[in-house]
Amino acid sequence: MNSQLRRLYHEQEGQALFMMCAxxxxxxxxxxxxxxxxxxxxxxxxxxxxxxxxATAGAxxxxxxxxxxxxxxxxxxxxxxxxxADLPSVTVLNGTPAVTCIxxxxxxxxxxxxxxxxxxxxxxxxxxxQEQAIxxxxxxxxxxxxxxxxNANSLVLEKGSEGAAPEPVNIMLIVDxxxxxxxxxxxxxxxxxxxxxREDCAKAGARTLLSELQPCDPIKGCGTITNxxxxxxxxxxxxxxFPGLTATSYDVDEYNCQATGLSTSNGISLxxxxxxxxxxxxxxxxxxxxxxxxxxxxxxxNLVKAVDWANGNDCSSSKYGLQDPxxxxxxxxxxxxxxxxxxxxxxxxxxxxxxxxxxxxxxxQSDFVSGTSxxxxxxxxxxxxxxxxxxxxxxxxVYTVAYGSSTSPSDSCTTDSPAISGCTTMSEIASNLSMFYxxxxxxxQSTDNPNLTSLNQIFAAIGYNFQSTRVLPFSLYTP
Amino acid sequence: MFEMAMLTPLMVxxxxxxxxxxTLFYNYITLADAVAVGARxxxxxxxxxxxxxxxxxxxxxxxxxxxxxxxxxxxxFPSTNTHSDSCTTMYPGDTxxxxxxxxxxxxxPFLGNVWPSCTLTSETTVRIE
Numbered sequence: 001m002n003s004q005l006r007r008l009y010h011e012q013e014g015q016a017l018f019m020m021c022a023x024x025x026x027x028x029x030x031x032x033x034x035x036x037x038x039x040x041x042x043x044x045x046x047x048x049x050x051x052x053x054x055a056t057a058g059a060x061x062x063x064x065x066x067x068x069x070x071x072x073x074x075x076x077x078x079x080x081x082x083x084x085a086d087l088p089s090v091t092v093l094n095g096t097p098a099v100t101c102i103x104x105x106x107x108x109x110x111x112x113x114x115x116x117x118x119x120x121x122x123x124x125x126x127x128x129x130q131e132q133a134i135x136x137x138x139x140x141x142x143x144x145x146x147x148x149x150x151n152a153n154s155l156v157l158e159k160g161s162e163g164a165a166p167e168p169v170n171i172m173l174i175v176d177x178x179x180x181x182x183x184x185x186x187x188x189x190x191x192x193x194x195x196x197x198r199e200d201c202a203k204a205g206a207r208t209l210l211s212e213l214q215p216c217d218p219i220k221g222c223g224t225i226t227n228x229x230x231x232x233x234x235x236x237x238x239x240x241x242f243p244g245l246t247a248t249s250y251d252v253d254e255y256n257c258q259a260t261g262l263s264t265s266n267g268i269s270l271x272x273x274x275x276x277x278x279x280x281x282x283x284x285x286x287x288x289x290x291x292x293x294x295x296x297x298x299x300x301x302n303l304v305k306a307v308d309w310a311n312g313n314d315c316s317s318s319k320y321g322l323q324d325p326x327x328x329x330x331x332x333x334x335x336x337x338x339x340x341x342x343x344x345x346x347x348x349x350x351x352x353x354x355x356x357x358x359x360x361x362x363x364x365q366s367d368f369v370s371g372t373s374x375x376x377x378x379x380x381x382x383x384x385x386x387x388x389x390x391x392x393x394x395x396x397x398v399y400t401v402a403y404g405s406s407t408s409p410s411d412s413c414t415t416d417s418p419a420i421s422g423c424t425t426m427s428e429i430a431s432n433l434s435m436f437y438x439x440x441x442x443x444x445q446s447t448d449n450p451n452l453t454s455l456n457q458i459f460a461a462i463g464y465n466f467q468s469t470r471v472l473p474f475s476l477y478t479p
Numbered sequence: 480m481f482e483m484a485m486l487t488p489l490m491v492x493x494x495x496x497x498x499x500x501x502t503l504f505y506n507y508i509t510l511a512d513a514v515a516v517g518a519r520x521x522x523x524x525x526x527x528x529x530x531x532x533x534x535x536x537x538x539x540x541x542x543x544x545x546x547x548x549x550x551x552x553x554x555x556f557p558s559t560n561t562h563s564d565s566c567t568t569m570y571p572g573d574t575x576x577x578x579x580x581x582x583x584x585x586x587x588p589f590l591g592n593v594w595p596s597c598t599l600t601s602e603t604t605v606r607i608e
Contacts, residue, residue: 027493031500035501038500042508049512057606060572084602167571217527218527234527347568349525
């Protein structure tokens with residue numbers, strides 16, 4: 001017996017078999033690590049891409065309540081646009097996609113001091129998506145691991161935060177130049193003028209907007225600039241005013257340091273059918289020469305000259321840019337129509353109208369050219385609402401800035417029946433309530449943007465809306 | 480010794496196979512990541528005259544350690560889009576898909592490429608901003 005054991009102890013035949021068996025276990029583990037873990041990691045990356053795409057698509061649909069449904073259509077589930085055949089078991093978790101609110105305090109931790117608010121139809125300013133996939137294993141099954149769960153989370157902030165990437169847009173800025181704009185505004189600061197009028201404050205707001213924008217292609221630059229239009233225009237801005245002009249040749253008087261005074265007897269037109277001209281409302285057609293090396297280009301941009309007196313412009317702070325002689329009452333359905341017409345033929349770019357006014361459309365028959373139908377000198381405010389809604393229906397983003405707007409119909413929309421106030425008119429012209437802002441001077445408050453009450457803040461916030469969405473750290477999300 | 484001589488090539492091939500598949504999945508993860516980066520670039524490049532080439536450049540730059548000359552990107556605008564999109568004219572709200580393929584490279588010593596038709600594919604569909 002002992003001799004048998006001694007022989008077996010010294011026996012060398014077949015030892016490679018045992019070594020191989022031991023090595024096979026090691027190799028199986030390595031295979032599991034290499035193939036199964038590799039496949040799971042790949043699945044996680046694909047899942048993250050679909051979660052990011054879904055959350056971003058949803059954030060683009062904000063502030064509308066359809067945001068979550070839009071996000072859902074881009075997820076990785078079998079019905080989603082990012083479904084992948086090699087990742088069939090994707091499910092969304094925890095009631096997502098969902099709209100969530102990232103507070104101003106949370107945004108401030110990222111250095112975002114101005115961001116989208118949560119008081120909108122969707123009830124939030126970001127979209128969250130959480131996805132999970134169960135990835136079956138190949139070799140790890142032999143070690144008892146049937147599958148590996150992978151998760152992906154994504155949180156994307158709506159457009160409208162500072163510091164994001166600019167996106168192409170055509171903007172028509174409409175500024176009220178009726179006589180009420182000569183009133184002072186003691187709450188308005190930072191204009192560089194000691195006792196600014198409302199018009200000064202509006203011009204300062206326009207300067208803020210221009211400073212936030214990107215006039216030319218971020219990669220190619222401006223190229224050749226012809227008549228204020230860059231070869232590679234990116235964010236173009238035009239300027240229109242009301243009341244309008246009797247001839248387009250008078251537009252120079254809105255940006256040549258007020259060398260010639262405008263009045264109803266010299267250049268300012270009475271109103272007419274809102275689809276006919278005169279009046280000519282456009283002062284500067286969409287231009288992309290308003291910045292030079294990041295600064296306002298007062299040297300050659302008519303747009304900048306219309307709102308600024310510096311940077312090479314020979315004006316002074318007491319005599320510059322747009323004039324507000326008044327005399328023709330207030331009626332702005334026509335200027336909205338004309339602004340919308342400036343987008344005809346634009347392809348690919350987003351179009352936006354920004355209207356600044358107190359909203360008190362009160363022009364009567366005497367403010368219209370002789371022979372104008374009574375249809376146009378009654379219900380002035382409702383006509384403006386219809387014009388704004390038509391622009392929205394044509395795909396244009398309509399922003400309104402109620403400036404000193406009244407909440408009383410009797411001292412604002414005096415030709416309208418049913419009664420409506422200037423404040424309500426301005427809110428209904430906007431494409432949605434998130435695009436309605438107010439300086440809140442006379443009790444007119446924006447429900448969605450109640451904390452933005454200075455024109456500079458408002459115009460900065462509007463400028464940020466022409467920037468991209470932002471993917472946020474998921475740690476900011478609290479279910 | 481004879482058994483060892485017989486088993487060693489098998490072991491070596493197995494080890495090489497594990498390394499190759501590990502590399503394969505590394506490339507797959509890198510490709511998926513690069514496609515996601517390229518798709519994001521595409522989504523935010525509306526109005527940029529070089530939108531598609533910018534997205535492809537972003538894809539290449541994100542594809543660390545891949546041979547970028549072997550990456551084949553394809554950009555597709557679904558026919559279900561509201562507008563007729565192209566690389567030079569993209570419309571906000573429409574969708575675009577970026578797909579990229581990359582050869583697997585499963586060459587094993589003495590056996591050659593054991594799966595020459597293998598191709599890695601990754602795609603992401605995004606909404607144009």
